[in-house]
Amino acid sequence: MVTTAIGPSMAVDLGGIRMRNPINTASGTFGNGIQFEGFYDVGATLGAITCKGVSAVPWDGNPAPRLAELEGSAIMNSVGLQNPGVRGFVDRYGTYLQGLRDKGCQVICQVAGHSVREYVEALELFEELAPFASGFEINVSCPNIAKGGAAMGATPEAAAEVMSALRPLTKRPIVVKMAPHDVAQIGRALEAAGADALSLINTIPGMAIDVRTRKSRLARATAGVSGPAIHAIAVRMVWECAQAVSIPICGIGGVSSGADAAEMILAGATAVSVGTANLYDPTCARRVVDELTQWVREQGADDVNDLVGAFDA
Numbered sequence: 001m002v003t004t005a006i007g008p009s010m011a012v013d014l015g016g017i018r019m020r021n022p023i024n025t026a027s028g029t030f031g032n033g034i035q036f037e038g039f040y041d042v043g044a045t046l047g048a049i050t051c052k053g054v055s056a057v058p059w060d061g062n063p064a065p066r067l068a069e070l071e072g073s074a075i076m077n078s079v080g081l082q083n084p085g086v087r088g089f090v091d092r093y094g095t096y097l098q099g100l101r102d103k104g105c106q107v108i109c110q111v112a113g114h115s116v117r118e119y120v121e122a123l124e125l126f127e128e129l130a131p132f133a134s135g136f137e138i139n140v141s142c143p144n145i146a147k148g149g150a151a152m153g154a155t156p157e158a159a160a161e162v163m164s165a166l167r168p169l170t171k172r173p174i175v176v177k178m179a180p181h182d183v184a185q186i187g188r189a190l191e192a193a194g195a196d197a198l199s200l201i202n203t204i205p206g207m208a209i210d211v212r213t214r215k216s217r218l219a220r221a222t223a224g225v226s227g228p229a230i231h232a233i234a235v236r237m238v239w240e241c242a243q244a245v246s247i248p249i250c251g252i253g254g255v256s257s258g259a260d261a262a263e264m265i266l267a268g269a270t271a272v273s274v275g276t277a278n279l280y281d282p283t284c285a286r287r288v289v290d291e292l293t294q295w296v297r298e299q300g301a302d303d304v305n306d307l308v309g310a311f312d313a
Contacts, residue, residue: 007293007297008293008296008297008301008302008303008304009302009303009304009305010022010047010289010292010293010296010304011304012047012248012270012271012304012305013248013270014048014135014173014175014197014248014250014270014271015135015173015174015175015195015196015197015247015248016135016172016173016196016197017048017106017108017134017135017173017175017197018106019047019048019106019271020047020104020105021046021047021289021292021293021304022047022261022265022269022270022271022272022292022304023046023047023048023261023271023272023273023274023285023288023289023292024046024047024048024049024050024108024250024271024272024273024274025046025048025049025050025273025274025275025278025285026050026252026273026274026275026276026278027050027051027052027053027110027137027139027177028052028053028077028079028081028275029226029274029275029276029278029279030049030050030274030278030285031052032049032051032052032089032093032096032097033049033051033093033096033097033100033105033107034093034096036278036282039282039283039286040283040286041103042100042105043099043100043102043103043104043105044103044104044105045105045285045286045289046105046285046286046289047105047106047271047289048105048106048107048108048134048271049100049105049106049107049108050108050109050110050137050199050273051089051093051097051107051108051109051110052081052083052110053081053083053110053111053112053139054083054084054085054086054089054109054110054111054112054122054126055081055083055085055086055111055112055113055118055122056085056086056113056118056121056122056125057085058083058084058085058088059080059081059082059083059085059112060080060082061079061080061081061082061083062078062079062080062082062219062220063219064219065217065218065219066078066079066080066218066219067079067218068208068217068218068223070208070225070227070229071229072227072228072229073227073228073229073256073276073277073280074225074226074227074228074229074230074254074276075225075226075227075276075279076206076208076217076218076223076224076225076226077203077223077224077226078218078219078220078222078223078224081112081139081142083112086122086125086126086129086130087125087129090129090130094129094130094132097130097132097133098131098132100132101132101134106134106135107132107133107134108133108134108135108136108137108175109126109130109133109135109136109137110136110137110138110139110177111123111126111136111137111138111139111166112139112142113142113152114142114152115152116152116161116162116165119138119152119162119165119166120165120166120169123136123138123166123169123170124169126170127169127170127172133172134172134173135172135173135174135175135196136170136172136173136174136175137174137175137176137177137199138162138163138166138174138175138176138177139177139202140152140153140158140159140162140176140177140178140179141153141177141178141179141202151179153176153178153179153186153190154179154181155182155186156182156185156186156188156189157189159176159178159186159189159190159193160189160190160192160193163176163189163190163193163194163195164193164194167193167194173196173197174194174195174196174197175195175196175197175198175199175250176190176195176197176198176199177199177200177202178190178198178199178200178201178202178241179201179202180200180201180202180203180204180233180234180237183200183201183237183240183241183244184240184241184243184244184245185244187200187241187244187245188244188245190245191245191246191247195247196247196248197247197248197249197250197270198241198245198247198248198249198250199249199250199251199252199273200234200237200238200241200249200250200251200252200253201230201233201234201237201238201252201253202224202252203223203224203225203226203230204224204225204226204230204233205222205223205224205225206222206223206224206225207221207222207223208223226253226254226275226276227254227275227276227277228254228256228276228277229254230253230254231253231254231255231260231263232254233253234251234252234253234254234264235251235253235263235264235267236267237253238251238253238264238267238268238269239267239268239311241268242267242268242269242309243268248270248271249268249269249270249271250269250270250271250272250273251264251265251267251268251269251271251272251273252272252273252275253275254275254276255272255273255274255275255277255288256274256276256277256281256284256288257287257288257291258287258288258290258291258292258293258294258295259291259295260272260288261274261288261291261292262292262295262307265292265304265307265308265310266307266308266309266310266311267309267311268308268309268311269308270305270308272288272292274288292304
């Protein structure tokens with residue numbers, strides 16, 4: 001089919017979060033939106049933003065240094081989800097985030113916790129205090145302090161336990177942010193437990209050693225790797241998960257161009273998040289929207305949804 005003169009439809013539905021275009025921002029790489037307003041009108045441009053992870057009570061995060069640059073525009077981070085708690089987050093950003101919603105940009109609030117109880121407490125507070133939230137992203141990569149530090153979503157059973165506890169607490173869409181392993185099995189478990197959508201992948205664990213001091217370049221021995229270096233891995237995992245579930249996926253990992261976003265969509269992603277690229281090119285997400293729209297037009301499609309999962313293996 002040939003596109004109309006006004007261009008293709010770019011609207012997508014991420015599990016009930018209706019976005020004007022598929023471009024979202026990855027949690028922790030875009031502040032809470034307001035930090036980028038000096039570069040472009042966030043509310044008038046993006047389909048959604050995903051806010052930085054927030055817990056029921058404030059977290060201090062990990063000690064410094066927390067970031068290290070790697071070759072190829074990649075970084076390692078060990079921030080530790082420093083945040084002011086739900087009440088502090090709403091007090092500081094609530095008015096601005098409501099303004100984004102009013103402009104048509106969806107606001108996804110990320111929920112963090114170190115135990116099922118902490119997730120429940122945080123989501124209950126969000127339900128009470130955050131009418132601006134279009135939906136919630138549950139970060140199941142947080143370490144489970146009650147079970148030795150493994151990620152909360154490290155197994156299908158653990159991920160489903162979190163999802164099952166949270167599903168009754170809200171009628172708003174729940175998206176689950178997945179760690180980069182066993183994505184097909186864990187994705188199926190999350191879908192069965194009531195998740196409306198999935199986002200993947202989170203950062204990949206890595207190490208960076210200072211060969212002069214023989215110590216880690218960060219305060220901790222391991223940290224999460226993100227950026228273009230992990231893009232091909234993320235595309236593969238999105239494709240694997242899309243074969244296993246019927247709910248929508250938001251693809252994350254090394255997206256810095258419209259072509260990168262198009263790969264995610266062809267692999268099965270309904271929406272795509274720009275992450276690390278925001279840190280070295282603060283106008284990147286805006287550019288990706290434009291480049292992706294042009295790609296859809298060049299494909300001769302009337303609707304971006306016609307290209308979701310259109311990879312020809």
